[in-house]
Amino acid sequence: MDQSQSLSSQTGRTRPQWMQASLNIVTYLARKPTSAFGLVVLALLILVALTAPILAPHSPYAQDLQNTLQPPSMGHLFGTDELGRDIFSRLVYGARITLTIIFLVTIVVGPIGLFVGTVAGYFGGRVDMILMRITDIFLSFPSLILSLAFVAALGPSLNNAIIAISLTAWPPIARLARAETMTFRSADYIAAARLQGASPARIIWRSIVPMCLPSVLIRLTLNMATVILTAAGLGFLGLGAQPPMPEWGAMIATGRRYMIDSWWLVTFPGLAILCVSLAFNLLGDGLRDALDPKQMNRR
Amino acid sequence: MKRLPPRVSASLGQLGSILVTLFGLLILTFVIGRMMPVDPVRAMVGEEATKEVYETVYRQLGLDRPMWEQFFIYLWDVLRLDFGTSIRTGQPVLQDILHVLPATIELATFAIIFGAGIGVPLGVLAAVNKDKLADHIIRVFSLMGHSMPIFWTGMIGLLMFYAGLGWVGGSGRMSQFYIGLVPERTNFLLIDSALAGEWEVFRSAINHIVLPASLLGYSSSAYITRMTRSFMLDQLNQEYITTARVKGLSRRRTVWGHAFGNIRVQLVTIVALAYGALLEGAVLIETVFAWPGFGQYLTSNLLIGDMNAVMTCVLIVGLIFVGLNLLSDLLYRVFDPRTR
Amino acid sequence: MNQSPILDVQNLTVHYGGAPAPSVQDVSFQLGRERLGIVGESGSGKSTVGRALMRLLPSARVTADRMQFEDVDLLGASERKMLAVRGARMSMILQDPKFSLNPIRRCGDQVAEAYRTHVRASKAEARAKAIAMLDAVQIREPERVYDLYPHEVSGGMGQRIMIAMMLLTSPDLVIADEPTSALDVTVRLQVLKILDDLVREQGIGLIMISHDLNLVRNFCDRVLIMYAGRVVEALNAADLDKAQHPYTRGLLAAQPRIGGSRQPLPVLARDPSWTQPQGAAL
Numbered sequence: 001m002d003q004s005q006s007l008s009s010q011t012g013r014t015r016p017q018w019m020q021a022s023l024n025i026v027t028y029l030a031r032k033p034t035s036a037f038g039l040v041v042l043a044l045l046i047l048v049a050l051t052a053p054i055l056a057p058h059s060p061y062a063q064d065l066q067n068t069l070q071p072p073s074m075g076h077l078f079g080t081d082e083l084g085r086d087i088f089s090r091l092v093y094g095a096r097i098t099l100t101i102i103f104l105v106t107i108v109v110g111p112i113g114l115f116v117g118t119v120a121g122y123f124g125g126r127v128d129m130i131l132m133r134i135t136d137i138f139l140s141f142p143s144l145i146l147s148l149a150f151v152a153a154l155g156p157s158l159n160n161a162i163i164a165i166s167l168t169a170w171p172p173i174a175r176l177a178r179a180e181t182m183t184f185r186s187a188d189y190i191a192a193a194r195l196q197g198a199s200p201a202r203i204i205w206r207s208i209v210p211m212c213l214p215s216v217l218i219r220l221t222l223n224m225a226t227v228i229l230t231a232a233g234l235g236f237l238g239l240g241a242q243p244p245m246p247e248w249g250a251m252i253a254t255g256r257r258y259m260i261d262s263w264w265l266v267t268f269p270g271l272a273i274l275c276v277s278l279a280f281n282l283l284g285d286g287l288r289d290a291l292d293p294k295q296m297n298r299r
Numbered sequence: 300m301k302r303l304p305p306r307v308s309a310s311l312g313q314l315g316s317i318l319v320t321l322f323g324l325l326i327l328t329f330v331i332g333r334m335m336p337v338d339p340v341r342a343m344v345g346e347e348a349t350k351e352v353y354e355t356v357y358r359q360l361g362l363d364r365p366m367w368e369q370f371f372i373y374l375w376d377v378l379r380l381d382f383g384t385s386i387r388t389g390q391p392v393l394q395d396i397l398h399v400l401p402a403t404i405e406l407a408t409f410a411i412i413f414g415a416g417i418g419v420p421l422g423v424l425a426a427v428n429k430d431k432l433a434d435h436i437i438r439v440f441s442l443m444g445h446s447m448p449i450f451w452t453g454m455i456g457l458l459m460f461y462a463g464l465g466w467v468g469g470s471g472r473m474s475q476f477y478i479g480l481v482p483e484r485t486n487f488l489l490i491d492s493a494l495a496g497e498w499e500v501f502r503s504a505i506n507h508i509v510l511p512a513s514l515l516g517y518s519s520s521a522y523i524t525r526m527t528r529s530f531m532l533d534q535l536n537q538e539y540i541t542t543a544r545v546k547g548l549s550r551r552r553t554v555w556g557h558a559f560g561n562i563r564v565q566l567v568t569i570v571a572l573a574y575g576a577l578l579e580g581a582v583l584i585e586t587v588f589a590w591p592g593f594g595q596y597l598t599s600n601l602l603i604g605d606m607n608a609v610m611t612c613v614l615i616v617g618l619i620f621v622g623l624n625l626l627s628d629l630l631y632r633v634f635d636p637r638t639r
Numbered sequence: 640m641n642q643s644p645i646l647d648v649q650n651l652t653v654h655y656g657g658a659p660a661p662s663v664q665d666v667s668f669q670l671g672r673e674r675l676g677i678v679g680e681s682g683s684g685k686s687t688v689g690r691a692l693m694r695l696l697p698s699a700r701v702t703a704d705r706m707q708f709e710d711v712d713l714l715g716a717s718e719r720k721m722l723a724v725r726g727a728r729m730s731m732i733l734q735d736p737k738f739s740l741n742p743i744r745r746c747g748d749q750v751a752e753a754y755r756t757h758v759r760a761s762k763a764e765a766r767a768k769a770i771a772m773l774d775a776v777q778i779r780e781p782e783r784v785y786d787l788y789p790h791e792v793s794g795g796m797g798q799r800i801m802i803a804m805m806l807l808t809s810p811d812l813v814i815a816d817e818p819t820s821a822l823d824v825t826v827r828l829q830v831l832k833i834l835d836d837l838v839r840e841q842g843i844g845l846i847m848i849s850h851d852l853n854l855v856r857n858f859c860d861r862v863l864i865m866y867a868g869r870v871v872e873a874l875n876a877a878d879l880d881k882a883q884h885p886y887t888r889g890l891l892a893a894q895p896r897i898g899g900s901r902q903p904l905p906v907l908a909r910d911p912s913w914t915q916p917q918g919a920a921l
Contacts, residue, residue: 542801548726561742
């Protein structure tokens with residue numbers, strides 16, 4: 001009884017500290033112009049995705065065959081495509097797809113990576129060797145090629161693209177989680193939990209996973225630019241989101257045919273992809289600086 | 300002499316881990332191949348084949364046997380370098396790939412020359428001017444290259460430099476006009492045309508490779524820049540830099556004459572790894588530029604579900620990656636006087 | 640002895656960007672063709688003085704009323720001028736040859752480079768010069784050592800190579816920053832002797848930065864004692880036993896002595912008032 005009380009009071013004390021730490025990081029990021037740009041773009045992306053029905057002047061699917069391939073004007077901010085659909089509206093709705101990809105990949109990759117990494121790190125020995133060998137095999141392919149192969153096996157669709165990307169994105173996370181676990185494994189509080197008779201599953205879930213979580217989240221942010229580019233690349237090759245879905249990569253693929261005369265068809269979706277992936281890269285760069293102990297005590 | 304045994308055992312260990320990785324690669328490609336939704340028999344015999352024909356081919360392909368047996372057949376075939384026949388072209392897959400690979404290698408080599416050519420100096424410049432304006436500008440510039448969807452940049456590049464300004468050639472490896480003019484010996488167009496003395500074709504080929512290669516190189520330069528910068532920062536904090544300055548060397552000569560020599564080895568390994576990553580961009584850029592290389596071969600077979608071709612392509616990319624990793628390890632040992 | 644000093648420093652202050660207080664404050668001294676020791680514990684700013692004289696502190700703010708090296712005003716000299724001064728007329732021996740020699744260049748080439756930077760010479764001339772200098776620092780088989788990489792020579796040998804590199808151009812002033820503290824005790828005296836002989840022969844002004852009071856006492860003519868960025872006392876080495884300042888006396892009392900008392904050595908007691916200015920300059 002006493003113990004659980006002291007434990008809860010301890011977590012009660014650490015939580016504000018944890019929040020304070022993340023607040024510090026956010027202020028650090030907001031102060032640097034480059035990472036501040038990243039924060040702003042991401043906030044904008046979320047805002048646009050949430051308010052898409054209000055923001056978009058037209059339906060993303062509404063065709064208007066009288067007004068095909070119109071250049072940008074007041075009526076159609078970014079022009080219209082080959083079926084007369086409003087490109088601006090499609091981009092706005094496309095933000096939802098991008099956000100969905102980010103969200104789904106995160107919730108698939110995070111747990112898989114954490115599971116493999118913590119189990120390998122906690123048990124060590126043969127388990128570690130086998131799991132890390134598997135991780136290495138996945139790492140020995142460039143991620144786009146492997147995703148291509150998986151999508152080919154699963155059949156082209158947005159969901160399968162997300163699955164394929166997740167299948168290729170977990171190994172770095174597992175590596176990281178394993179390295180973190182190795183440093184905690186011999187800590188006294190883990191030994192104490194073990195002496196109390198807690199099962200390995202419980203120790204990993206209650207004591208190790210929470211410790212790995214911050215660095216895993218940061219690593220996921222760092223990798224998100226690659227995820228977005230891979231998703232767009234799959235969409236472009238016709239292996240991701242299928243038309244008429246307003247996915248940015250797929251929009252570029254269809255716009256390609258009309259590119260020479262109607263530059264706006266490919267230009268705006270491309271800029272959207274560029275902005276979001278640049279935002280993640282700048283943010284990741286800032287996070288790396290913010291959390292790099294070497295950078296902290298510089299003169 | 301005394302140092303030999305640990306070296307030998309280390310090499311053996313490395314060899315073992317490579318073999319395990321290769322075995323894993325094979326399992327992975329096998330599984331992907333079996334998961335393909337396309338019926339390989341139907342793809343081969345066509346829609347109108349009789350049931351008997353279907354059954355025969357089914358058995359010929361060994362699809363009636365248990366999975367593990369199929370895997371060992373696959374393994375045995377791979378060991379004999381028999382990767383099967385492509386359904387689309389009707390040729391042995393290996394022959395197909397060897398035919399298209401030179402185009403990709405040509406592109407990737409130009410790209411890496413460009414990428415390292417801008418990435419390394421920019422990384423050094425960023426390190427020397429750490430936290431100053433130049434450092435920030437270089438950081439944004441290189442992250443930009445890393446953030447671009449390469450297929451999109453390819454199109455914009457074509458729009459601007461080909462359609463707009465007419466500075467470079469358009470899609471393909473050379474102008475339509477010259478196709479078939481040069482005998483294919485190595486399939487490296489630049490080498491072939493030079494061998495044949497067809498300098499017009501050579502110029503056309505250069506004109507066509509410049510844009511895709513520089514875009515690909517720019518996108519890979521981000522990684523090279525960042526790594527160069529951090530290697531360089533490590534070196535600039537070393538005491539021998541102070542020695543060089545005390546001797547009266549200028550900052551410039553200190554950086555290039557002393558610090559740079561010490562990061563060369565690391566740079567070579569980084570560039571080798573970046574070269575592997577280029578293959579990824581090549582798949583996309585080849586589609587945009589209608590570049591008849593490995594990437595286009597892979598994607599076009601993907602879309603029609605040509606199992607043998609796709610599996611082999613993936614396997615070969617994996618092999619190239621493993622090979623480049625090994626190479627970068629080797630280069631490290633060869634070039635560092637401390638490990639000699 | 641020193642009608643015209645080689646070096647004249649008045650109120651040198653060095654402030655690193657981001658640091659709350661200056662690392663070196665109001666340090667003044669003059670140097671003729673003599674050997675001056677600067678003693679202090681780590682963090683007392685003694686190495687910073689050396690680097691400030693070489694103008695090798697780009698990120699720090701260096702101020703002084705006067706910092707004159709022969710005809711060169713070290714405060715106002717352009718970087719171009721400094722390039723001609725560094726290594727030719729003023730050089731510095733660093734602490735640990737393991738780190739202060741470039742690991743991927745042959746030792747001899749590094750010595751020869753010091754010569755070729757300041758004198759127009761062919762490679763062969765520079766090589767001959769370097770080998771002669773390696774010989775002068777008592778390296779046996781200098782021809783062979785010339786072609787060795789730094790990781791192939793011992794610490795004592797490395798430091799002799801360093802001395803050769805820094806004295807090759809016959810500078811007027813040499814700063815030796817803890818030249819022997821990274822070396823084995825057995826080779827320390829040998830290396831010091833070589834340095835001392837060359838300095839005397841060539842009539843070089845030497846600033847010996849060290850934390851070792853005994854070493855400085857034996858090898859220097861005069862001693863500055865630094866504490867927390869300030870000079871607390873300046874003495875002739877022979878008069879060290881007559882030191883007035885409590886810090887110097889504390890340091891002296893903390894030195895073990897063969898045949899001395901077997902009581903535990905006294906612990907140095909510090910007094911915050913030592914960090915206040917008190918006009919201890921010469």
